[in-house]
Amino acid sequence: MCIKNFLLSVVLLTFLISCGSSSNTNENAKRDTVYVNDYNVLLVPDLSNRINQNIHPKPVHDTMILSNILDNIKVLVDLKGRSLNQWDIYKFDFINKSTINNSDVCKPEELEINLLRFKGKLAEAASYLRDSIDKDIYLFKSNVRSIYNYSINNSAGADLWNYFNETITTSLKLRELEDITSPTSTVLDPIVLKRYKNVVVLFTDGYIENANKANGYVFDPKRITKIRKEYNASGQKDLEKFILSNQEYLLRKTTNDLKGVNVLVLEMIDRSLDKNGVAKHHPTDFQIMKLIWKEWLTASGADMVEVHQAVKKKDEGYALVKSFMEKL
Numbered sequence: 001m002c003i004k005n006f007l008l009s010v011v012l013l014t015f016l017i018s019c020g021s022s023s024n025t026n027e028n029a030k031r032d033t034v035y036v037n038d039y040n041v042l043l044v045p046d047l048s049n050r051i052n053q054n055i056h057p058k059p060v061h062d063t064m065i066l067s068n069i070l071d072n073i074k075v076l077v078d079l080k081g082r083s084l085n086q087w088d089i090y091k092f093d094f095i096n097k098s099t100i101n102n103s104d105v106c107k108p109e110e111l112e113i114n115l116l117r118f119k120g121k122l123a124e125a126a127s128y129l130r131d132s133i134d135k136d137i138y139l140f141k142s143n144v145r146s147i148y149n150y151s152i153n154n155s156a157g158a159d160l161w162n163y164f165n166e167t168i169t170t171s172l173k174l175r176e177l178e179d180i181t182s183p184t185s186t187v188l189d190p191i192v193l194k195r196y197k198n199v200v201v202l203f204t205d206g207y208i209e210n211a212n213k214a215n216g217y218v219f220d221p222k223r224i225t226k227i228r229k230e231y232n233a234s235g236q237k238d239l240e241k242f243i244l245s246n247q248e249y250l251l252r253k254t255t256n257d258l259k260g261v262n263v264l265v266l267e268m269i270d271r272s273l274d275k276n277g278v279a280k281h282h283p284t285d286f287q288i289m290k291l292i293w294k295e296w297l298t299a300s301g302a303d304m305v306e307v308h309q310a311v312k313k314k315d316e317g318y319a320l321v322k323s324f325m326e327k328l
Contacts, residue, residue: 042198042200065317219251266317303328
């Protein structure tokens with residue numbers, strides 16, 4: 001009987017040690033980490049003479065595209081399954097800041113939808129999205145129209161190179177992770193970390209003509225014509241390889257590191273097409289511009305870059321923005 005009792009004691013002790021070890025393992029197990037992305041979306045129009053339909057006509061005016069994007073902010077706020085505690089920011093950003101100083105043209109505080117101000121106030125955020133955001137979107141659109149009306153007759157140029165090199169920095173959100181794990185979470189619940197994704201939606205025709213005149217800062221029709229002429233004379237078949245192998249063709253990368261910035265370039269107008277959309281030259285301006293722009297912004301550190309031609313319907317711009325954000 002003693003031997004039997006001894007064996008039973010050993011089995012019981014082994015079981016207790018096993019349970020204790022399992023519990024300890026659970027407590028010390030590595031918790032999963034869930035990342036939640038919020039978006040800092042900068043709507044950035046080149047307000048040079050490209051917006052004048054009499055000079056550079058295009059299928060859909062910027063204001064119509066911007067209006068459609070703004071009308072769909074509530075859809076973008078719920079992007080990627082987010083339905084609570086979003087800190088998104090949607091802001092009109094100026095390449096040339098001089099316009100913002102004219103209070104008769106616009107009110108800067110009405111050119112932003114900022115959900116970060118509801119941080120820690122879930123009930124207020126829900127109420128705002130349900131009852132008040134439409135009024136702010138209306139004011140936002142009204143200010144956009146005012147800016148375009150003013151800029152038609154008061155063009156301030158568009159120094160795109162310096163926008164990415166310097167001006168943009170004050171509008172970016174830091175990417176540092178913020179732990180928003182619930183205080184009541186258990187050791188089995190994941191750690192939840194928030195981070196911002198900076199998204200630049202740039203409206204431009206792709207020609208950089210108002211920057212520093214030194215080589216590497218200008219990308220105008222004259223330079224594009226030179227690239228096309230030399231490519232056709234070279235006999236090469238790979239346009240991308242030809243362009244990227246010649247530093248003379250490339251824009252200088254910014255000294256400001258664009259890490260953490262994602263750029264969607266919209267509305268490039270191809271001046272090498274006739275009024276019917278038929279190419280007068282090969283390769284086209286857009287084919288050359290797309291390669292140069294993507295190489296420039298990527299070399300400058302941007303996380304993701306897409307370049308698109310002018311859209312033909314007002315809702316196509318919003319669709320491109322939504323698709324771009326979903327990829328981040």
